[in-house]
Amino acid sequence: xxxxxxxxxxxxxxxxxxxxxxxxxxxxxxxxxxxxxxxxxxxxxxxxxxxxxxxxxxxxxxxxxxxxxxxxxxxxxxxxxxxxxxxxxxxxxxxxxxxxxxxxxxxxxxxxxxxxxxxxxxxxxxxxxxxxxxxxxxxxxxxxxxxxxxxxxxxxxxxxxxxxxxxxxxxxxxxxxxxxxxxxxxxxxxxxxxxxxxxxxxxxxxxxxxxxxxxxxxxxxxxxxxxxxxxxxxxxxxxxxxxxxxxxxxxxxxxxxxxxxxxxxxxxxxxxxxxxxxxxxxxxxxxxxxxxxxxxxxxxxxxxxxxxxxxxxxxxxxxxxxxxxxxxxxxxxxxxxxxxxxxxxxxxxxxxxxxxxxxxxxxxxxxxxxxxxxxxxxxxxxxxxxxxxxxxxxxxxxxxxxxxxxxxxxxxxxxxxxxxxxxxxxxxxxxxxxxxxxxxxxxxxxxxxxxxxxxxxxxxxxxxxxxxxxxxxxxxxxxxxxxxxxxxxxxxxxxxxxxxxxxxxxxxxxxxxxxxxxxxxxxxxxxxxxxxxxxxxxxxxxxxxxxxxxxxxxxxxxxxxxxxxxxxxxxxxxxxxxxxxxxxxxxxxxxxxxxxxxxxxxxxxxxxx
RNA sequence: GGAGCGGUAGUUAAGCUGGUUAUAACGCCGGCCUGUCACGCCGGAGGCCGCGGGUUCGAGUCCCGUCCGCUCCGCCA
Numbered sequence: 001x002x003x004x005x006x007x008x009x010x011x012x013x014x015x016x017x018x019x020x021x022x023x024x025x026x027x028x029x030x031x032x033x034x035x036x037x038x039x040x041x042x043x044x045x046x047x048x049x050x051x052x053x054x055x056x057x058x059x060x061x062x063x064x065x066x067x068x069x070x071x072x073x074x075x076x077x078x079x080x081x082x083x084x085x086x087x088x089x090x091x092x093x094x095x096x097x098x099x100x101x102x103x104x105x106x107x108x109x110x111x112x113x114x115x116x117x118x119x120x121x122x123x124x125x126x127x128x129x130x131x132x133x134x135x136x137x138x139x140x141x142x143x144x145x146x147x148x149x150x151x152x153x154x155x156x157x158x159x160x161x162x163x164x165x166x167x168x169x170x171x172x173x174x175x176x177x178x179x180x181x182x183x184x185x186x187x188x189x190x191x192x193x194x195x196x197x198x199x200x201x202x203x204x205x206x207x208x209x210x211x212x213x214x215x216x217x218x219x220x221x222x223x224x225x226x227x228x229x230x231x232x233x234x235x236x237x238x239x240x241x242x243x244x245x246x247x248x249x250x251x252x253x254x255x256x257x258x259x260x261x262x263x264x265x266x267x268x269x270x271x272x273x274x275x276x277x278x279x280x281x282x283x284x285x286x287x288x289x290x291x292x293x294x295x296x297x298x299x300x301x302x303x304x305x306x307x308x309x310x311x312x313x314x315x316x317x318x319x320x321x322x323x324x325x326x327x328x329x330x331x332x333x334x335x336x337x338x339x340x341x342x343x344x345x346x347x348x349x350x351x352x353x354x355x356x357x358x359x360x361x362x363x364x365x366x367x368x369x370x371x372x373x374x375x376x377x378x379x380x381x382x383x384x385x386x387x388x389x390x391x392x393x394x395x396x397x398x399x400x401x402x403x404x405x406x407x408x409x410x411x412x413x414x415x416x417x418x419x420x421x422x423x424x425x426x427x428x429x430x431x432x433x434x435x436x437x438x439x440x441x442x443x444x445x446x447x448x449x450x451x452x453x454x455x456x457x458x459x460x461x462x463x464x465x466x467x468x469x470x471x472x473x474x475x476x477x478x479x480x481x482x483x484x485x486x487x488x489x490x491x492x493x494x495x496x497x498x499x500x501x502x503x504x505x506x507x508x509x510x511x512x513x514x515x516x517x518x519x520x521x522x523x524x525x526x527x528x529x530x531x532x533x534x535x536x537x538x539x540x541x542x543x544x545x546x547x548x549x550x551x552x553x554x555x556x557x558x559x560x561x562x563x564x565x566x567x568x569x570x571x572x573x574x575x576x577x578x579x580x581x582x583x584x585x586x587x588x589x590x591x592x593x594x595x596x597x598x599x600x601x602x603x604x605x606x607x608x609x
Numbered sequence: 610g611g612a613g614c615g616g617u618a619g620u621u622a623a624g625c626u627g628g629u630u631a632u633a634a635c636g637c638c639g640g641c642c643u644g645u646c647a648c649g650c651c652g653g654a655g656g657c658c659g660c661g662g663g664u665u666c667g668a669g670u671c672c673c674g675u676c677c678g679c680u681c682c683g684c685c686a
Contacts, residue, residue: 056645182686360680360682579678
């Protein structure tokens with residue numbers, strides 16, 4: 001009995017054969033990318049993850065084999081044995097777009113492993129189909145070269161990270177995913193415990209406390225490429241399960257962590273893009289980022305900085321504009337502006353439409369004026385009301401010139417920043433202020449550390465201070481006294497890494513002193529009883545010699561997304577969830593039987609369908 | 610929880626102020642074509658216009674509701 005093609009195994013992949021292989025008998029495996037019948041001569045492009053090789057079935061060589069090849073449709077899975085031949089010598093023309101374009105395989109044996117139905121969409125990069133269809137037929141989608149390239153880049157980044165951290169003496173250590181529920185922060189996914197009726201695990205939203213305890217255990221340098229789970233609403237850059245490169249080290253300072261990460265990031269850039277990044281990275285305080293860009297993750301690839309006009313408007317008591325006067329009369333309110341330059345050629349109608357965009361972000365409206373040749377304000381009600389003195393000062397503060405448009409946003413600081421910062425990004429995309437290559441990869445890389453975050457944020461609803469990063473973040477030196485007296489002014493030893501306007505890493509130096517930890521808990525309004533109940537295990541561990549330590553976590557999927565060129569994590573995660581957290585491929589989540597629930601001592605209160 | 614955009618052959622879209630039999634391209638099927646490779650030419654099949662209700666003599670089109678996908682705000686220590 002003859003040897004089957006599968007037993008022979010493939011001799012080459014579909015990107016390998018060239019004129020150097022002429023005359024060789026080869027075995028290839030793959031999928032039918034296309035099938036062309038030219039006067040009885042069948043040409044098939046055979047595709048695997050490596051590339052495409054042309055097969056030719058000659059009727060004069062084997063008419064029966066040709067007839068079988070004629071039947072092969074797109075995505076049929078086949079194996080082939082044949083001889084490498086020169087296309088030109090066969091009377092054909094080479095295809096310069098393929099590495100294998102000078103040769104073709106004259107088939108002598110064909111194994112049909114599996115026929116395929118007509119695929120729901122073509123396996124091509126350029127095909128535009130809805131994300132819904134792609135997710136529902138993910139195996140077909142993942143055959144597209146672009147998706148395979150993305151997953152390969154992802155793999156390379158992961159290996160580069162492991163190599164680098166291993167080289168720096170870090171141990172890759174695993175931590176539990178079924179963990180104790182801890183309140184605060186992101187909503188947890190809960191997992192009922194069958195063996196402990198009425199009790200629940202949480203899926204880890206990060207390995208935070210475990211990695212800190214590794215440090216207390218003397219394990220010194222830890223990393224893990226780890227799945228994390230957060231039951232919050234999704235965005236293009238937020239999935240309910242995502243991957244972090246999680247890092248923690250003892251004897252750490254901000255500089256130590258940041259320098260380490262800069263080395264890691266440099267390797268990742270080199271691996272994915274062949275780009276050399278400049279080190280050390282730029283640093284910017286949280287306050288400066290908010291003030292200049294209205295965001296704690298500013299995109300520095302373009303300007304359009306914001307100008308705070310609050311003091312000017314106060315000085316002029318509204319400058320004749322009642323709206324302005326009213327707003328600054330309330331403490332805490334601010335007025336900020338952003339200029340759209342004349343050369344952007346925004347029509348009045350287009351500028352007016354920005355108000356709808358802003359309203360979608362919670363704004364009540366967007367003040368807007370256009371400067372004429374003399375600096376007068378036109379195209380709006382402000383021009384008639386404003387005093388020339390304030391107008392001149394505003395124009396100068398904003399750096400606005402003739403033909404420019406000034407956008408105003410006023411009210412509570414947080415809303416002003418959300419809206420004006422959001423408009424800045426909206427205009428970035430609308431006006432094409434940043435360039436991308438043909439894959440959608442940014443042509444420019446602006447990376448910076450954002451530092452000096454507040455330690456606490458004030459929760460308007462609960463009327464309490466909550467941890468801005470997490471409750472184990474160390475306050476900055478000299479700020480310990482303010483923990484009780486003025487928590488709002490406390491700064492944290494926390495830092496984020498921002499790449500092209502995306503938060504791609506975040507970390508902090510942790511508290512290693514029980515007394516300081518206690519003060520922070522007090523500032524957070526967590527009772528003695530609560531801190532023992534919720535975090536007792538950590539406080540206990542801290543008692544037996546806790547080294548100074550700190551760390552960081554990199555949002556791995558976001559790095560992959562930016563390096564692959566995209567705006568959605570769904571393109572770099574093989575099997576992602578939709579915005580509603582469902583999986584269109586498997587239909588998860590699904591209802592379960594009453595019996596299953598009973599087994600877990602749970603009853604559903606969801607309305608019956 | 611809120612705002613916006615979208616849903617019409619397998620796929621991507623067109624379909625105006627409501628009016629015969631809902632178009633096109635790609636794909637699919639058949640035939641032709643001495644060498645294709647975005648092949649070309651000829652022919653063909655293919656539709657609960659997301660779903661439900663309403664207005665109307667008449668709805669893909671207008672109205673209400675609902676489901677699904679995407680973007681944004683809230684949320685994401």
